[in-house]
Amino acid sequence: MRVTVIGGSGHIGSFLVPRLVRAGHDVTNISRGTSKPYTDAPEWQQVHHVTADREAEDRGGTFGDRVAALKPDAVVDLVCFTLDSAMSLVQRLRGEVGHLLHCGSVWRYGHSLKLPIREGSDSAAAPFGEYGIQKNRIALMLKEETARGGLPTTSLHPGHIVGPGWHPIGPLGNLDPRVWQTISAGQPLRVPGSGAELMHHVHADDVAQAFEKAIARRDAATGEDFNIVATTALTVRGYADIAAAWFGHAAVLETVSWERFREDTSREYAESSWGHLYRSQCFSIDKAATVLGYAPRYEPEQAIFESIQWLVEHEQLHVARALGVPAGLSGVPTQPAA
Missing domain, CATH: 3.40.50.720 (NAD(P)-binding Rossmann-like Domain)
Structure with missing residues (x-):
């Protein structure tokens, strides 16, 4: 064609x-x-x-x-x-x-x-x-x-x-690179809302x-x-926990009000966070799987890890500690290419 x-x-x-x-x-x-x-x-x-x-x-x-x-x-x-x-x-x-x-x-x-x-x-x-x-x-x-x-x-x-070559939406629902610096250093990450909000x-x-x-x-x-979308969605807290493990430690999270969050965040990043977390979306792919035969190869954390790894290796994202690969996550999709 x-x-x-x-x-x-x-x-x-x-x-x-x-x-x-x-x-x-x-x-x-x-x-x-x-x-x-x-x-x-x-x-x-x-x-x-x-x-x-x-x-x-x-x-x-x-x-x-x-x-x-x-x-x-x-x-x-x-x-x-x-x-x-x-x-x-x-x-x-x-x-x-x-x-x-x-x-x-x-x-x-x-x-x-x-x-x-x-x-x-x-x-x-x-x-x-x-x-x-x-x-x-x-x-x-x-x-x-x-x-x-x-x-x-x-x-x-x-x-x-998500993919290699650009920044992924991060655990706080925005593109703020300071989030990755905070997580990689094991410092407290201020999280607005409940931390149970979803991103897909x-x-x-x-x-x-x-x-x-x-x-x-x-x-x-x-x-x-x-x-x-991927087969699963990430919660804010889950996303932060998974990402922190890539740097060899647990996430340190501090729950704050949206008002407090906006005081320490640029207007652009705060609006992005609110837009993603307020929607708190998780989607079914049953229709795409049944009608199209859609079978995503990547879990969300695999896709995000690949993106962060690329950014660090190309010096487009600076982190406090070396990025490691924890057990159970190779960054390689588990299914063969379709």
């Missing part, structure tokens, strides 16, 4: 594009051309590259024409963030493309009501925040588009994406796996939406 990936040089695309090439597809990557993929796989030599500024071309009404001109059988859209952008692409590709796959987000859901959160159920509240609201509107629009006989679409909704991570390659399977099982995937 001819597959066009929009935003293929990013977190997911860095793993997805090589997968698609290995599967025998003719792949075109549309990106701004400002960054290299996170993985230096040999399959990139077989990829066609198109440079485009999606945001600018959306404003000019030309981006859909650019994609359609490539005459793809399937389009994977990894960088669509507004309903207007999604609708513009759908309208242009309707009747010309066999399958449009959209990358959504688990933040299409609000805070958890019942766990695990399942697609199409009452297990989560309505989304909040512009990002989550837009992602939910896009998913609903795509489902309706396909249901009424329009463009065949599928939306996949990853959790907190997923390795970028597992997300790529899900997209690859959705393309291969188009008939089953068409008109559907899927949660794409």
